[in-house]
Amino acid sequence: MLEFCKGRYRARLARTDDDLRAAQRLRFRCFRAGPGEGMDADRHDALCRHLLVEPVEGGPPVATCRYRIFAASLAGAYAADFYDLSGLSALSGPKLEIGRFCIAPECPDADVLRLAWAALTRVVDAEGVAVLFGCSSFAGTDASPYAEGLSLLAARHLGPQPFLPGRKANENIVLAGIVGDMRKGLVQLPPLLRTYLAMGGWVGDHAVIDRDLGTLHVFTAVEIAKVPPARARLLRMDAA
Numbered sequence: 001m002l003e004f005c006k007g008r009y010r011a012r013l014a015r016t017d018d019d020l021r022a023a024q025r026l027r028f029r030c031f032r033a034g035p036g037e038g039m040d041a042d043r044h045d046a047l048c049r050h051l052l053v054e055p056v057e058g059g060p061p062v063a064t065c066r067y068r069i070f071a072a073s074l075a076g077a078y079a080a081d082f083y084d085l086s087g088l089s090a091l092s093g094p095k096l097e098i099g100r101f102c103i104a105p106e107c108p109d110a111d112v113l114r115l116a117w118a119a120l121t122r123v124v125d126a127e128g129v130a131v132l133f134g135c136s137s138f139a140g141t142d143a144s145p146y147a148e149g150l151s152l153l154a155a156r157h158l159g160p161q162p163f164l165p166g167r168k169a170n171e172n173i174v175l176a177g178i179v180g181d182m183r184k185g186l187v188q189l190p191p192l193l194r195t196y197l198a199m200g201g202w203v204g205d206h207a208v209i210d211r212d213l214g215t216l217h218v219f220t221a222v223e224i225a226k227v228p229p230a231r232a233r234l235l236r237m238d239a240a
Contacts (some may be wrong), residue, residue, distance in 0.1 A: 002122055003164045006238070007058055007111050011119040014050035019237070023050050023100075024062040026233050030102035031137070031213050037188060040100070040164055042069075044078045045194070048099070050226060053116050063112045065101035069127055079135050083219050084166030093130025095105045096123065101134070101192055118238035119197070123180055125239070132201075135217040136193035141209045149188030150207065151177035153218065159202035165219045171209035173216065193220060 003012035014020050027040035045066065053063035070077060073087040077097050088095070098120065103112055123129065138146050154175035158164070186194065193203075204219035227235075 002119055004119075006115050006118065009053050009062070009109075009112055010056050011051065011115045012055050014052055020045065020050055021051060022054060022060050023066075023117070026104060027063050027073055027100050027102055028060055029104070030217070031100070042078075044099070047076070051116065051119055053112050055118075062107040062109075063101075063102075063103040063116050065116065065120075066099050067123065068097050069129065070097065077133075078214055079133060079165070079219060080168075081211070082135065082169045082217075083204065084168045085133075086129070086166070087163045088165065090222065091131055093160055094127055095131040095133060096120075096129040098126070098132060098134040098216050100173065107144035111193070113191075114238050117235060120142075121235045121239040124224060127237070132196075132222040133153060135208075136190055136196065136203070136220045137210070137213065137215040137217040138207075139215060141211065141216055143207065146188045146216075147177065150218075151176050152178070152182060152185035152189070153203050154205070155205050157201075158205055159221060163221070164200055165204045166167055167206060169208040171211075173207040173209070175203070175205050175207060175218070177240050193218070196222055197230055200228055 014023060022041060024039035024041050025037060026099045028038040031040055032038065032144055046135050047066045048066035051064060052061040052091060071094055074089050074095065077085065078099050079085060079097060095146040101155045143150060199222050201220055207216045207218045
């Protein structure tokens with residue numbers, strides 16, 4: 001069963017239209033930074049399951065993400081709107097796309113992120129998922145504030161050549177360069193991307209400028225069989 005509690009928070013799947021709208025409102029705040037009660041919604045929402053992390057005592061969700069499992073072709077994935085994923089499709093086993101992963105800015109509690117990943121770990125184990133994938137977003141469309149971080153990705157974290165996504169979007173930035181300050185580069189990476197990399201994840205060789213969300217993002221994948229054993233044990237302990 002996916003619904004479970006840890007400490008002050010509960011993880012569960014959206015069950016109603018109101019649940020989905022609550023997730024879309026949080027996404028609007030995190031990704032579009034708009035005033036009021038706007039909603040971030042697109043055609044992929046109807047095809048995905050939506051995970052919510054919420055306070056046990058009640059209130060709106062403090063974290064959310066959506067996910068979808070693919071058995072074969074990745075043509076309908078959100079990431080496929082921006083990247084040619086034919087190479088990744090060659091990897092065997094079910095693939096789990098994770099998207100719109102966000103945490104309310106006023107809720108930096110580490111337990112929220114741990115609970116979200118614990119819930120996703122349950123999905124991975126229940127469905128026999130072999131690969132996690134998605135788009136890891138940087139705020140804004142200007143790559144210059146992230147020069148060290150993007151160079152670090154190019155130098156240390158590119159994926160295997162046969163599986164790298166091809167170029168599909170109109171605006172992309174090739175990941176290249178020499179890493180100057182590694183510590184500075186790590187700080188420039190979004191927290192979610194750092195989590196993927198800690199699980200042994202890898203990125204594609206280019207970033208895409210997303211004018212709709214006002215972000216730039218890199219394709220990110222984690223091969224479950226290559227997650228470091230110590231990290232896998234911690235994830236499954238949290239999911240127990």
